[in-house]
Amino acid sequence: MQSPRVQxxxxxxxxxxxxxxxxxxxxxxxxxxxxxxxKRAFVSREDLAQFRELLLAQVVK
Known part of the structure; x- marks a missing residue:
């Protein structure tokens, strides 16, 4: 995770x-x-969907 003040x-x-x-x-x-x-941190719906897919692939739900 990264923001202007934290990484x-x-x-x-x-x-x-x-x-x-x-x-x-x-x-x-x-x-x-x-x-x-x-979710408001994502610029587009596509970015949001890619993050969701990453979570599904990497984290046990």
Whole structure:
């Protein structure tokens, strides 16, 4: 993940599951630790779909 102020690199093996809601993705690395990715962060529907496919391929849902 990267923003103008923060950059983070994490191996996919760390993530145990993800949940998709109407407005965001919640990607869990434990029961109490997770990353939130708002859907509004994606420029296009295609980018959003590619991210969803990446999660499906890399993270057990």
């Amino acid at each position: 983070s690199t994490v191996n996919w093996q760390v993530y145990t599951k993800f949940v998709e809601t109407k407005n965001l993705f919640i990607i869990y690395s434990s029961k109490l630790t997770f990353n939130i990715v708002p």
